[in-house]
Amino acid sequence: MEQNDLPLIRQYQAWLQIGDSLPDAEREPFFTKGLVVLDTNLLLNLYEYTPSAREQVLAALELIAPRLWLPYQVGLEFIRGRHRVIANRVKTLTDAPDAINHKLNEARRAVVAARDAVKNLLLKYAQDDEAGAELDKHINQQSFDDALADWRSMLLNHIKKLKAQQDLKPGSVASDDKILPRIAALFGDRIGVQPPPEVLRRRVEEASAYRFPNEIPPGFRDAGKETPLRSAGDFLLWEEIVEKAAGTEGHERVLLVSADAKEDWYEPAEQGRGPRPWPILADELRLRADASLRIETPRQFYQGIKQFLDADLTENTYEEIDRAAEPREPEGPLITETEALVTDPPDGLALAAYRAAGLATSAIRKAIESPSQRLFQWWLIGVTRELGRREAQRGEPPVELPAAICTDAPPAPHWERGTALKPGEWPYRASSWLAPWFLQVVYATPDADRQTLLRLAVRQADPSR
Template identity: 30%
Template sequence: MADGDELRDLWDGFEIYGDVNSDEIGSVLREGIIALDTNILLHLYRCGANARSQIFDVLEEVKVNLFMPAQVQAEFWRKRDGVIREVITTSSLAGLREAQKKALAEIRSWRRRAMSTVEADELTRDLEQLFRRIFTSVSADDGSRGINLKAALSSAHDDAILQRLLALFKSRVGQPYDPAAFETHKRRGLERFEKRIPPGYMDSWKHGQVEEGLGDYLIWEQVIDYASVAGRDVLFVTDDEKEDWWRLDISGEPIAARVELIQEMQARAGVKLHMLRRQEFLEIAGALLDVTVDESTIDDVDPPSLTIDASDGVSLAWTPGRLKALLSRLAEVGASEQEAVIRFAAGPGNGFILRSKVYELTGRPESMLLVGFTKPVVNATNYLQEIGEIPAGIDTALESRYQRPGKAEGFAVPESVVESLKDLGEESSGS
């Protein structure tokens, strides 16, 4: 160290690891560039009417700062029809799924009172096979969620969501790369994937679908291109939670944008990069811009694609073993609040826990929203599905319950979780 050189602080040169404050987000909302990932646009078809209206209210407040990369435009049009068909089908089958759950719960109830285990298991298998045939053969009705999606699928003019998006993004969509530039970026993108340079390398397996595999990288490049010209800080909003966009915690939850992305944006465009997930964006923007956004809107998550397990005899209900694995995983990743809430809801709550009780159990102040409270349970469930401990399509273990748009009244667990916790208690007391 040369004479006269001052010692530095620990933060010096590494400020990008610090927390982003609301003033910075407020500044980029009002004066920066706001780029939405394709999944944010497609979510508008999946959410309910009230949530959709409030999301559009937020977007209207920031529309002068909206920018759509050409790749997002291409992905939106390519995926729009499929998402609409999926929502129509899923919404139509929701009632049947609920009927299936109730019927299985009745069988379990009879098993405890007047039916042998063998007979109950046989009836359960028969019932699940019957419902699989119904799900396969039923003709999907209109699952519109507040708009006529069948009409929207037939005619763009009748798509109210599309018409609002067209108005919001009028003269705000970037130019696509010409063939030569695309080939250059294709080559660079594949080189980056080999070195695991974010973003996009998590999709690098999609080499058979070049544009699909390169999609995240192309979006990133087009945002940088625009930011370089505009000279304004960037806010990128996405529902993608993969590691090639985010720094993740132990449970797989995003903490902040990848440091490499922040550094690349600063180096190439000379501006700051901020990233938010949809729920965070709506919560922060609603508060800073004085736009009404209900907790039910913020907490709204896209339902999984409808998949029916075709293997005979595979139950999609929770069993003691599956529940034990879930509770253990929650404890392992530090989600003790969610573990406690599930145990109470499935035990003393007999399937439900009031919002006030959640605050009491967790010690959270009642002024604090419960947005995203079930996310660690979803992440733990997904992890257990990936390693084969529970089947795909299993009942959601913990769900928010809303009587009306606004704040959740509480949280519910399926009957199979209630029964499994009882069985776990009996196993524990008998050992």
């Protein structure tokens, strides 16, 4: 009897493996015959890449498209998360000039502090006022600005070029998302159906009552999020994978691709072994679906497509894949129009946005205090943060709520053409649509604040202005 056929070794095979490496002959079938599941981060990362890298990645995914399957949970998280990724990218570039100027000003203060320290030493130990005056002559604010003028200009020009090269804008998610159709074409009809409410409830209860307290992967590190449903996201994905693998199609291999390397997916390293996907996951899939499991990072996966399916991916693209896969700072739940209608902003946040925007009239002050104007309140909160008018408060959720969109077709039937506003006060009268709740506030606002609101909406709809 071969060693691997011995009952003890066969029973605990997943736990006996040193790491997650496999010989090519065993790994290749996961790419050519297996069911391939991409976690949400793989899809959202497509919005992070440069256009050239994105095209290479999409072309690589097209080679494996017949094997791709999209769980309902991944699709939901992807659709809801697209704006957040783009908005964060735009905000980072929008904030960059101020950040650069701040760092240069810090450098100026550090140089002046160093000069003063030397002057104090000259005075204390040599009574040399003349040398101190000479230092003041050569090291001062004007000399510093002159010395750094070229560097400042160079740095800011790079930021300006980066902003001009961006092919994605926050408003495009709702109206002109060029990536979404490409992703939809990749999956075709290979998409998981929404679990019935009773199934969803049972899975959430299993996660919160049994698996998470016992630290059974996946997802137990997410326990304690805002709601049990949000905490159970990874487990809901896992249950869909198991159900699909055990279905009538009979998938013998499942390849899951994810950048999530937390301890609720990966077993920590031990002496003689690096971190590896939890063997208990492989055991569970084998027991419940009679299928083999392999989990790979984005780089491993794309290298596998290149190796086994001859994809054309450059080293620069791999570097972008690695950068996009780096962990992001967690944020609160995304506020969309649906959530904004029923969710009150945190105390004082709408007022902080009102002040940051430079608004002053009582009409707008009344709107930010009225429960019937939640959409406007959340928009003002979101747009002042997005455009860098203020710093985000601790625990402040991101907002996906445009007041205007420049597209040929309206995002919803009740939106109005830009011609609803007067000539001269709105630059996109024939090529834009305005949210009715925004127009309601604008119509009731005196000219001083009206122009401020319209400028904010223009900047949000077209960040290049």
